[in-house]
Structures are given as structure tokens and as C-alpha cells.
Amino acid sequence: MDLQSGKLYWPTTVVNPPSYPRLEEDISCDVLIIGAGSSGAQCANILCEQGMSVVIVDKRKAGEGSTSSNTALIQYAGEKSFVSLSHSFGEQVAARHLKLCEQSITDIERVSHQLPIDPDFIRRDSLYYASSKEDISELTEEHVLLKKYGFNVDLWDAQRISGHYPFQKEAALYYHDDAEMNPLKFVYGLLEKVKSQGGMIYENTEITGRRFEQDYALFYTKEKREIRARHVIIAAGYEDSDFKTEKNATLASSYAVITKPIADLSSWHKRTLIWETARPYVYMRTTPDNRVIIGGMDKDTSYAETRDSKILASKDKLIGAFHNLFPDIQVIPEYYLGAFYGGTHDGLPVIGQYETYPHCYILMAYGDNGTVYNGVLAKIVSDQILTGSSPDMKIYLQSRPLVSR
Numbered sequence: 518m519d520l521q522s523g524k525l526y527w528p529t530t531v532v533n534p535p536s537y538p539r540l541e542e543d544i545s546c547d548v549l550i551i552g553a554g555s556s557g558a559q560c561a562n563i564l565c566e567q568g569m570s571v572v573i574v575d576k577r578k579a580g581e582g583s584t585s586s587n588t589a590l591i592q593y594a595g596e597k598s599f600v601s602l603s604h605s606f607g608e609q610v611a612a613r614h615l616k617l618c619e620q621s622i623t624d625i626e627r628v629s630h631q632l633p634i635d636p637d638f639i640r641r642d643s644l645y646y647a648s649s650k651e652d653i654s655e656l657t658e659e660h661v662l663l664k665k666y667g668f669n670v671d672l673w674d675a676q677r678i679s680g681h682y683p684f685q686k687e688a689a690l691y692y693h694d695d696a697e698m699n700p701l702k703f704v705y706g707l708l709e710k711v712k713s714q715g716g717m718i719y720e721n722t723e724i725t726g727r728r729f730e731q732d733y734a735l736f737y738t739k740e741k742r743e744i745r746a747r748h749v750i751i752a753a754g755y756e757d758s759d760f761k762t763e764k765n766a767t768l769a770s771s772y773a774v775i776t777k778p779i780a781d782l783s784s785w786h787k788r789t790l791i792w793e794t795a796r797p798y799v800y801m802r803t804t805p806d807n808r809v810i811i812g813g814m815d816k817d818t819s820y821a822e823t824r825d826s827k828i829l830a831s832k833d834k835l836i837g838a839f840h841n842l843f844p845d846i847q848v849i850p851e852y853y854l855g856a857f858y859g860g861t862h863d864g865l866p867v868i869g870q871y872e873t874y875p876h877c878y879i880l881m882a883y884g885d886n887g888t889v890y891n892g893v894l895a896k897i898v899s900d901q902i903l904t905g906s907s908p909d910m911k912i913y914l915q916s917r918p919l920v921s922r
Contacts, residue, residue: 519821520755521586523828523854526775526808527701528585531634535705537579537712540719540742546572548902549736549746551724551760553579555587555700555888556880557752558707559895562628565714567903572744573708573716576723580704583754586856588773588812589703589888590790590802591625591696592643593618596885597864598655599662605863605919610912612666614865614893617909619668621892622696629698632706633713637805638698641790646678646689648795653688655794660690669693681786684842695790697802700888734876748902749877751869752891755859757879763869763915766883767860770824772831773812775804775852782807784845791842799838809848811835815858828855859883866890868898868913 528534537553548564550557553575561571575582593615602611629638647653660672671691679685708718726737736744751760755768782788782803792800797815804810814831818824832853839848860883861867869879878898882890893913900907911917 520583521854521856522821522825524852525585525854526852527587527699530699531701531705535579535709537708537718537720540574540722540738540740540744543743543745544572544717545745546570546717547746548572548748548750549574549734549744550750550752551575551736552582552752552754553704553708553718553720554582554584554752554754555704556754556882556891556895557750558704558711559891560750560752560880560899561711561716562707563895563899564902565711565716567899569902571711571716572746573711573718574722574724574738574744575720578720579708579718580701582756583856583887584700584704586773586854587700587888588800588802588810589698589700590643590792590800591622591698591889592692592790592886593622593695593889594643594645594692595864596796596798596860598659600655600658602864603662606865606917608662613909614912615666615668617893618886618889621889621896622694624896625698625703625888625892626696628707629703631710632703633709634702634706636698636700636703636706638696638703639805640694640696641802642787643692643695643790643792644682644689645692646686646791646793648793648798650687652794656688656690663690682842683784683845697790703888729875747876750898751877751879755857755883757869757881761869761871761874761879763867763879763881765861765863765867765915766881767862768819769858769860770816770818770827770855771812771858772814772828772835772855773810773853774832774835774850776809776811776848777851778807779809779846779848780807782846784843799835801839808851809839809846811839813838819857824855824857828853831855860885863919865917866894866913867915868894868910869915871915
């Protein structure tokens with residue numbers, strides 16, 4: 518799959534990226550992980566810490582999938598609101614999901630301090646503003662529910678917003694203690710930590726076949742090497758469909774611009790993450806070298822040629838959206854891209870377990886908080902492998918019930 522096109526920023530931030538060999542021999546392990554991106558790396562780190570023998574394979578070089586185009590706004594609130602998720606799954610399940618996401622951010626922060634490559638994890642607050650007056654009641658209802666379950670979020674009125682930012686909006690939710698980071702450094706750091714703990718990592722190693730026995734799985738590479746594993750985690754990102762098509766999954770296209778460094782960002786209150794209630798929405802963040810990342814302008818297309826034909830026009834629209842909020846900050850685009858973006862119809866990521874894939878977990882951390890969802894699903898699946906159960910597994914299984922059913 519042609520995951521992204523354009524001029525990518527994150528690879529320029531890593532001077533000497535780690536590299537790993539191709540698998541050249543048959544091998545056995547406790548857990549085979551297919552995919553050396555955020556999902557696979559977070560799973561491998563947890564399992565290696567608990568003494569499991571882990572093998573990671575990727576058909577590309579590590580981190581060259583969607584990780585390289587991930588804009589890495591680290592938040593627990595997602596595109597589907599708490600209120601919306603409550604309507605679909607019930608209030609208790611929706612609250613538990615958000616609490617797991619909140620904990621995932623804390624876990625990512627803790628792990629970031631342990632890595633041999635610093636992923637530039639920084640806590641940031643988030644401003645989620647009403648794009649129109651009609652959205653104010655939605656934010657008010659969301660705020661009440663979030664406060665009911667103890668989330669650290671405030672409801673800002675127009676006066677408070679204009680007192681902190683150079684733009685005017687009628688209302689906004691102000692979330693405390695979200696975060697940002699460099700997603701590529703995070704994945705490289707995790708893989709290097711996994712390697713130091715005995716994990717085996719293989720690049721340019723494509724899986725082309727499989728066979729399942731009663732107590733183990735056999736996966737075969739393009740070079741006809743055999744990997745025998747008691748458990749398999751398929752963490753191939755949006756290419757999970759190469760293994761199994763999930764009817765709850767959706768695929769669209771999204772765009773991003775990364776500007777040249779900016780001398781003065783003082784008008785940007787606390788350099789918060791910023792996004793909006795409009796759908797599709799525009800979001801923005803800063804980087805440690807004082808660039809601005811502006812993303813969004815999602816398009817409902819899963820064709821790479823159609824996606825790529827809109828990159829330049831989307832770049833201009835994203836810059837225009839930024840200048841509407843910050844007319845005093847003149848930005849010049851230096852990197853810009855179009856990338857596939859996965860989601861789910863019901864708003865939650867998915868752990869797939871299918872009769873045709875015994876011993877396997879297919880992780881689909883689809884949605885706007887992919888890195889955070891990866892952390893949530895990695896913890897659940899790792900618990901399932903290590904202890905035989907996880908109380909939160911039922912929330913994310915592809916067979917989960919909706920309240921409306």
C-alpha cells in the first residue's frame with residue numbers, strides 16, 4: 518500500500534537511524550509481531566520487559582510506514598466525543614475507554630524517559646474550540662460528562678479565549694496535560710530498547726504465507742524462511758487489511774504541512790495543541806525547533822492517486838486556516854504530505870480475533886489518536902498473552918456490542 522506521499526519531516530530529525538537485518542534463517546519465539554511501527558514496538562517493549570522471546574518483522578525498514586507521517590498530537594479525547602461514544606456503548610464503557618487513553622499517555626511518558634533515543638515527549642494542554650455557534654451546546658454537554666468522571670478539563674467562554682489567543686471563538690474545551698512528541702524517534706527508541714532486552718528485529722522481511730497448528734502458528738517470509746510462534750500480533754497499521762478485512766474499519770486521506778522554524782511564537786498560549794469541532798477538522802501543534810505542524814483537510818478517498826492530486830491545494834488551505842487563527846505569525850511551508858488515515862465506524866479502535874487466525878491478535882489502532890490507541894491495545898493484548906485474560910479486552914474486540922443493537 519502506498520501509505521503516504523510528499524516531503525516528510527520526521528526522517529530529517531534522525532541523523533543516524535537504527536537499521537536491522539533481513540531474516541535469513543528459520544526461527545522460533547514466544548511472540549511474533551508483524552509490523553515495526555508504533556503498535557508493534559509498544560507491544561514488543563511490554564512483552565520483552567516480562568521476559569518473553571519476541572521477534573519483530575517488517576516488510577519495509579522500521580518506522581517507514583505511517584509512523585513517518587504521524588503528526589503525534591498525544592490526546593485522550595478523540596474525533597468521536599465522550600457523549601457520542603456513550604450513546605453507542607454506554608457511559609461506563611466510554612468512560613473506561615477515555616481513562617485507558619489517559620493512562621496510555623502517562624505510560625508513553627514514562628517509557629519515553631527510559632529510551633536510548635529521546636522522543637522529545639512534552640506535556641501540552643489542548644484547546645478544542647467551537648467552529649460555529651451551533652457547536653457550543655455540544656461542548657457544554659461534553660464538559661459536564663468529562664467532569665463527572667474526573668477529567669481535568671475546563672469550559673472556556675469567548676472572553677477567556679480572546680484573552681489568551683489572538684483569535685475569537687465562542688467557546689472551547691481546554692484539556693490539561695495532553696502531550697506531543699516525535700513519533701519516529703519514539704519508535705526507534707522502543708526498538709533499540711527491545712533489542713537491548715534480547716528482542717529480534719528484522720527489516721525488509723515480508724510475510725507471504727501462514728499455517729496454524731493446535732499450539733502454535735507458522736508464518737513464512739518471501740524468502741521462504743519459517744517463523745514458529747505461540748502467539749502472533751499483527752500490528753501492520755492500515756495494512757492489516759493485507760491479512761484480514763474488518764468491516765468496522767474505514768480508510769480516508771489526510772494532509773499536513775510542517776513550516777520553517779518561526780522566530781516568535783509568544784502569541785500562542787503555552788503552545789497548546791489546537792483543534793476544532795468542525796468535521797473534517799484542522800489541528801495544529803508546534804515542534805521543539807519552533808516549527809508548526811498543521812494537519813487535517815481529510816478527504817473521503819482511499820485511492821493514492823486521488824489523495825496525492827490534492828496535496829498542493831490542501832497545503833495552501835492548511836496555511837490559510839492557520840493564518841485565520843494567528844494572523845501575526847507568518848509561516849512558510851517547508852514539508853507537506855498526503856497520507857492514508859484509518860478510522861472505525863463506531864469510533865473505537867479494534868482488536869481482531871478471528872476463527873481463521875487462531876493464536877493471532879490483529880491490532881487496528883485506527884483513529885485520530887493512533888499512538889495512544891496503540892498503547893492501550895498493546896497493554897491489553899500483552900496482558901492477554903502473559904496472564905490469559907484482560908478485563909478490558911471485550912471493549913475493543915471486533916465482536917463488541919453497541920447499545921443500539
